[in-house]
Amino acid sequence: xxxxxxxxxxGVMTDEVGVVTGELTLESSVGADGSFVVKVQYKDADEWYHxxxxxxxxxxxxxxxxxxxxxxxxLNRPEG
Numbered sequence: 001x002x003x004x005x006x007x008x009x010x011g012v013m014t015d016e017v018g019v020v021t022g023e024l025t026l027e028s029s030v031g032a033d034g035s036f037v038v039k040v041q042y043k044d045a046d047e048w049y050h051x052x053x054x055x056x057x058x059x060x061x062x063x064x065x066x067x068x069x070x071x072x073x074x075l076n077r078p079e080g
Contacts, residue, residue, distance in 0.1 A: 001068050002027045004043060008077025012040050014049035026051070026075065028068035030061045038071050051075075 003026050011021035023043040030036040038054035041047060054071060058064060 001029075001065065003068070003072045003076075005072060005076035006078040007075060009080055012075055013052040014040060015052050016049045020049065026068070026072060028064055028071065030058060030064045034058045034061065036064055036067060038068075 005024050005026055007021045007024055011019040012024060013019055020040060020042065024040050025043050027039045027041075027048065028036060029039075034057050036056055036058055038051040039048040040051050041049065051071070056067075058067070
């Protein structure tokens with residue numbers, strides 16, 4: 001699942017390139033083993049980066065929607 005956001009002050013920390021800021025797209029996905037990961041990209045860019053600390057395991061893959069909503073709620077700060 002994907003959601004466009006605007007990063008708040010301090011941006012979003014990634015494993016690959018450090019902090020990214022501005023208009024971003026978040027993507028949450030879950031693997032067959034129940035592990036989930038959240039990635040981010042600059043809106044409409046090609047490269048994706050792993051959000052630092054945003055990975056884990058779900059008992060039920062249907063829970064990904066709730067995890068994604070929480071991450072969006074924490075990182076989407078269009079007004080600062």
